[in-house]
Amino acid sequence: SQWGEENLQALSIQEGEDVTMNCSYKTxxxxxxxxxxxxxxxxxxxxxxxxxxxEKRSGRLRAxxxxxxxxxxxxxxxxxCEDTAVYFCATVNNYAQxxxxxxxxxxxxxx
Amino acid sequence: xxxxxxSPRNKVAVTxxxxxxxxxxxxxxxxxxxxxxxxxxxxxxxHYSYGAGSTEKGDIPDGYKASRPSQENFxxxxxxxxxxxxxxxxxxxxxxxxxxxxFFGKGTRLTVV
Numbered sequence: 001s002q003w004g005e006e007n008l009q010a011l012s013i014q015e016g017e018d019v020t021m022n023c024s025y026k027t028x029x030x031x032x033x034x035x036x037x038x039x040x041x042x043x044x045x046x047x048x049x050x051x052x053x054x055e056k057r058s059g060r061l062r063a064x065x066x067x068x069x070x071x072x073x074x075x076x077x078x079x080x081c082e083d084t085a086v087y088f089c090a091t092v093n094n095y096a097q098x099x100x101x102x103x104x105x106x107x108x109x110x111x
Numbered sequence: 112x113x114x115x116x117x118s119p120r121n122k123v124a125v126t127x128x129x130x131x132x133x134x135x136x137x138x139x140x141x142x143x144x145x146x147x148x149x150x151x152x153x154x155x156x157x158h159y160s161y162g163a164g165s166t167e168k169g170d171i172p173d174g175y176k177a178s179r180p181s182q183e184n185f186x187x188x189x190x191x192x193x194x195x196x197x198x199x200x201x202x203x204x205x206x207x208x209x210x211x212x213x214f215f216g217k218g219t220r221l222t223v224v
Contacts, residue, residue, distance in 0.1 A: 031210055042115075042201050042215030043154070050210065088153065092209030095169055096142040096161050099205075099213055101154040 010106040013079055020075040021105040023089035032065050032072040033090040033099060043088060043101075047074070079109045114138065117202050117216035124223050130189040132219050134202030140214075142207045143185040144169070145177060147198040148218070154201065160185055161207075192223045 013019050023032070030051045035043035049056040049063045049072065056063045062075040076083055086106045090099040115136045124130045136143065141162045146154040156169030158177035166177040174196060176188040189196055199220050205213040 033213070040217070042203075042217050044215065045212040048210070048212070093156070095156055095167065096144070096159045097205065097207045097209040098142065098144045098156060098159055098169075098203070099154075100156070103151070103153040 010108070012108045012110065015080060015109055015111050016078055018075060018077050019079055019107060020073055021087055021107070022071060022073045023102050024069070024071040025089075025091050025102075026070065027091070028070075029067075029091040031092055032063070033092075034061075034063055034072075034074050035088045035090060035101075037086045037088065037104070039085075046087075076107070079107070081109050081111060083107060084109045115202055115204055115214050115216040117200075117219050119219060120217065121220045122222070124189075124192045124221065126193060126223055128192050130192050130221065130223075132187040132189075132200055132202075132221070134185045134187075134216060135183050136185075136202075136204040136214070137183065138204050138206075138214055139182070140204035140206050141182070142205045143179065144203045144205070144213070145175075145185070145187045146201045146203065147171070148201060149198050157200075158187065192221075194223045197221060197223045 034047045036046045037043045047063045049065045060077045065072045086104045088101045088104045090101045093100040118133045144159045145157045148154045160179040178186045199218045201218050202216045
């Protein structure tokens with residue numbers, strides 16, 4: 001597998017708290033995608049970080065990439081109920097530059 | 112707006128029957144992909160395509176065929192459906208650079224009984 005087994009987890013937090021999820025990958029990559037999947041929908045890109053960026057921010061989202069340890073993280077600041085979703089990290093594979101996904105992190109935000 | 116449309120959204124099929132899942136994209140992307148999603152396995156790549164007339168095997172192609180008759184359309188075919196193929200299937204399209212968004216459809220829930 002492209003991804004480490006620690007990818008699969010579920011996190012429950014209250015509104016206003018911060019949450020961080022981590023991914024580790026086994027093969028070299030120059031970019032890590034983070035996707036969000038809402039119930040009954042397909043995954044949608046929320047942030048993409050390249051190997052020369054180390055950190056990328058988008059609104060309340062912050063992604064990091066450490067190519068030396070082959071790991072990436074996604075943080076959500078001041079989580080809201082609408083952040084409830086499954087979050088996936090993904091790297092680019094050799095199959096027409098498609099994506100290989102980790103197992104995902106289910107984040108549940110309660111009021 | 113980028114769009115990938117799958118049909119049907121839900122399908123119940125009998126064991127041994129033929130099933131065709133259809134996908135249409137209006138993104139003008141060369142590359143298209145079929146994934147299945149199962150609890151505990153995440154999204155796994157079944158087949159992909161570089162363009163019209165091209166189909167290639169992904170990580171789990173056994174029991175599946177694909178067809179890419181045009182730039183816009185990419186089908187997944189189960190010639191002899193089995194209960195183990197009960198899953199949610201996602202079609203996606205991308206520009207092939209790996210550095211831009213891959214767009215997904217809403218998925219097809221297939222149940223084989």
